[in-house]
Amino acid sequence: MSCRPEENRQIDHRERIGIMCEFRITDLKVEHQREVLGLDIAHPRFSWILKSEQKNTMQTAYQIVVKAGEETVWHSQVCKSSQSIEIEYAGKELKPMTVYLWQVTVWDNHGHCAVAESHWETGRFTELWQSLWVEPLQQPTEKIKQKPIHELMSEEEANHKKEERDYAEFFPAHYIRIPFKVKATAKTARIYATAHGIYQLYINGEPADDRRLAPEMTSYQSLLQYQVYDITDKLLPGENVIGLILSDGWWSGRVGLTGEACQYGSTIGYLLEGRIVYPDGEVEIISGEKGVSATGPICYSDLFVGERYDARLENPDWCKAGYDDTNWQPVIPKDYPTENVKAQYGEPVRPILSFQPTAVLTTPVGETVLDLGQNIAGYVSFTINAPAGLTIKLEHSEVLDENGNFLNNIIGVNKDQTDYYITKEGEQSYQPIFTYHGFRYVKISGWPGTPEKQAFTATVISSEMEDIGTFETSDERINRLQKNIWWSQVANTISIPTDCPQRERVGWTGDIMAFAPTMSFNRNAAAFLTRWLECCRIEQRSDGQIPIVVPYLEAYQNNGESHSSCGWSDAIVAVPWALYQAYGDEQVLRENYQAMLKWMAYVENQAETGKPDGYDTFDEVRKERQKYLWNTGFHFGDWLIPSLVLNNSDGKAMMQTATATMGIVAPAYYAFNTAKMAEIAETLGRTDDASYYRELNKKIRTAFIEEYVHEDGTLDANFQGIYIICLKNGLVTDEQRPKMIAHLRKMIAENNGCLDTGFLSILFLMDVLCENDCADVAYSLLFQEQCPSWLYQVKKGATTMWESWGAITPEDKVSSYSYNHYAFGCVGEWLYRVVGGLQAAAPGYKYIRIAPAVDCGLKSARTTLKTPYGLAGAEWKLENGTVELKVMIPANTTAEVQLPEQAIAVDSSLKIADGCCRIGSGTYQFTYQI
């Protein structure tokens, strides 16, 4: 086989001038990312996408060559394989801070060949920093112990407190100047930087890039990310200045539910090294220790609380050469560790969208309120022409109250979400950089006259993942639901997967456990969640517990010995599995396998040793069975079951859902997880482990049924969600199953045809109904508009997913729940997979199944997904009983389309047998009557 790079260059060229290209390679990625700058991975994985105009295209062979300059460090040779994702580097040891060029050559089954190239740059690996940590002169932040979570203040108390605060305990951000000289035009110039706190980097007065909130949120004690900046083109001849603004962030700022400061430290600082390489090979190092610091216009900036900016204090040239910094203070070197400092893995947080508010409202009580028309996580910037000294106040909130007045719906300490801007003279613009808010409405005070909406821009920030999934139907309400799910995902993927962007912003493990499959469909979350899983492993306790919140903030560690909960901690099993299914990433299973085993061993031990109430009165048989039932300890249970929390905005009602269901949900989830563990072990070739978990799962199921399920298929814990979890996880005998289904059907009917599911059952709800001859019920739940339901929220004007189904009551009473929680949006995945009919029949969509639910009540649905192999799609239309189905299958994959016997393929050479048509890549059309 031969294929010369020149051929491909020619193809690229022809493509540019518009001639159809037959066969080419796109999306060259290393560790899920394009052209990464700074990767501390010794054996990175390569992937690419094949594009071909020809049907039934499969890769037959590939070859990868990796070079550092002229030196070839890896030549894979020609590998006869269709593998085009997750190919691990197996060459010479990679050197730190080096650019590697990689070239891939691919051959297909039609005799074509293509070549493509890309590059990545390694990080520092174990290279020692040639600078110490430094800190600007500062007053340490005081760690004011806040009330523990369960003693949170009342709504009145919280709002009262907000009014009277003077922000005296907040300190200014620090401005750092690091002047340096360049001798000649640099070949390359990089800055490696991180911080205790958050920082924004500048070079010669310009932002070094548009990333935000670096070094982002990780389990800092073991993993603090550094960022790499390419400043080659930003250097000036002679004198240059690196500038850095430093603020509290997650390090010492007020975070989490309690709003407590100093979760990691009380003083902020940075670690920075600049590295200039000249054409003659000389390397010049710029040390962060050379910095001088001062304060400036940012009087304080807290991630949650907001920012106060006094434009009169600006020094426009603070980051430029020639600025007089004689009054600035030298920074102070610190002997802090660097072992925890590793290159950022995954896409940075960036502004991803900007738009103007839809309206400036005057509320009934006369407030001026911007309406963005969309609930977001981000900030508002503005331009104003004003005299000096005006204080403009921007308060952010997600909702208006029932009368249409501004309402700060988030109760608790340090949930102000308020920015202050003090004007200088003339035309000026402002945008906060170290804070963000969860909001749709902004109350503006202090503005001279009435503001025009054109003066404002709303900016959405998020970890910059690629959007890969789309879903559109003939029903605008369903489309809005899908949009709401996307928006809640974007708002809750700022560095880590969070519960909500205004009240807590922490990595509640249960929320992502339920949502990971949907998240992985909407956007490419591979690197993002892989990084978060590393934090899960870091935070795992020595006894195997995975905490309820990751990174595990100190403020959340107030529950003694117990750090975990069923469903929440199970994220360590469910999230890697979701990534494996979506992206075919087997390494994420391997990487987390030991942590899964440890967690499962903890659970096993809890089940074996835990004695439920009344244990002493049990007979021997029942006592014996308890070994397989995880029915002790605290769990959040089927969190937020609507019938227990609707019309009850009190936080205590939430806890009722835990108390009512924890004893039954934990043993049921024990079954769920052992089954998953058996599958994971099987995938990894751990056959002994697989049979162990299969066996254990059987015993758990038997014990569960004997202990809890009555002959008539009911349980004492008579909740919809419990039946759903049982039906999904084989916690019912064949005889009981029809009775349980009939009972569930009746319960839903008696609940006005509405669901009554919490966090841990909702993810199974629609599948359980469809798999048990109740698809009609699933569809009616989907289109239900009464509370609680997905479309109820849509009907009430939701633009994101709500935490509680009835956060706004049918009577329009507005509660203090969050309006931006993605957990109940996990139906998104069912919509694409079942209504849209696009399914991964093999991990990563190497084998695709198309099986749309054309009888669901919609007239049409169109689903596309950029799979790891390329764009797949299913589009169906139903008109007068005739279904038209168009299917798109990417190169290097195959698929089956499930069809009724009477279906006809437009391409008559296709065979439909046993309700199935097997196809290769390409686009196809089918038609049939229903």
Ligand code: BGC
């Ligand atoms: C969070 C949830 C989380 C839960 C634990 C809430 O305060 O916002 O989403 O999972 O606590 O039950």
